[in-house]
Amino acid sequence: MIEVIEIPTGVGTFDALSCGEGGGREVMLLHGFPEAAIEWEFQLGALGNGGCHVVAPDQRGYSSGVRPGNVADYRVEELVGDVAAIADELGWERFDLVGHDWGAYVGWAAAASMPERIRTWTAVSLPHPAAFLRALTEDEDQAQRSAYFATLRRPRVAERVLLANDAAALRQIFEWKVPEERVEDYIHRLTQPEALTAALNWYRAMHLAEPTGPVSVPTLYVWSTEDSTVGSTAALGTEQHVTGPYRFEMLEDISHWIPEQAPEALTRLIMEHLLAHRI
Template sequence: MIEALEIPTAAGTFDALACGSSGGREVMLLHGFPESAIQWEFQLGALGNGGCRVVAPDQRGYSPGVRPERVEAYRLEEFVGDVAAIADELGWQCFDLVGHDLGGYVAWAAAAAFPARVRTLTAISTPHPAAFLRAITEDEDQAQRSQYFEMLRRPRVAERILLADNAAALRKIFDWKIPEERVEDYVHRFTQPAALTAALNWYRAMHLAGPTPPVDVATLYVWSTEDTAFGSTAALATADHVTGPYRFEMLEDISHWIPEQAPEALTMLLMEHLLAHRG
């Protein structure tokens, strides 16, 4: 059964969803944009009922209790610190880390920063940041795919565009690949005061991030062929930035929204990865 949690930290109180009994294998799930912890509903239930203790927080800016106003408060190092603080509050010394989209961006950096604590990494959709930065600079296809970043970084303009006409542009981001009721949930969250600005501040603070080192922990990277945000150049180059055991899986005919569009396939891969690396 999925339960709601509140996780107090020095930065504020994070809302979270959890499943599984205490004492189970600890797994943290990090959502992306423009979503929330509920994107992991299927994985929470499957892993929680399979012997894991799974926690999916609403990340910084998405949890009302951790919604600072300054753009600088959305630097990558702050998100990485949040992962450690949440794990500390949960009493987790070692845990498996899973991230999708911007949650994957955080997960790569956290795995690089805390190799002694992150047992395994599963990155979904998002390539290693160094592979992505090189692709966006050298690969015309990736540069075209990433043009939306500039719009999202425009203060007030992005909010106005995304929420106009009953949030038509925000809804269009999902490309009708996930259930309509889930989209309605996300849209409702972003119509709350300051919620969308906080989520967009992730993009507005990206220039403040330093380089992400190679990752030494056992890593599963899942990419899908119909992903409009991340092309094959960065996906295939990600192997060059993992020095530990590495597995790359490609899902055919699936969009960017893997956890919700292909929940069974993703969860099977995730379970195989966890079972292969018990240490």
């Protein structure tokens, strides 16, 4: 059974979803934009009922108890610190980490900076940041796919654009690939006071990030051919930034929203990755 829990840390209290008994293999799931921990509902149930202890937090800005107002508070170093603080509170010395979209951005940095704590790393959709940055500067296709960043980083303007006409632009982000009731849940969350600004501050803090180094932990990267935000150049370039065991899986005819559009396929890949690396 999936439970709603709260995780107190030094920076505030994170809302989270949990499934599985304590003592099971520890797995943390990090959601992306503009979503929340509930995007992992299928994976929580499958992994939690399969012998794992799985926790998916609503990350900084998405949890009302951890919603600082300064852009600098959303630097990747702070977000990685949240991952470590949540694991500490859960009593997890080592754990498996899975991240989608912005959750993958955080996960890549966490896997690179604290390999002693992360047993395995699974990135969904977003490639290694160094591969993404190179593609962004050298590949016209990726530059076009990422052109929306400029709008989302504009203070107040992005909020106005996304919420106009009953949040029409925010709904369109999901490309009609995510169940309507789930989209309504996300929009409800992001229309709470300061919630959307906090989520957008992840984009606004991008330029403050330190470069992400190579990843040495066992890594699975899952990319989909119909991802409108990440092209093949960045996806295929990710291997150059992983020094440990690496597996790349490409899902055909699936959009950016892999955890919800292809939950069975993704969960199978995650399970295979965990079973392949029991250390």
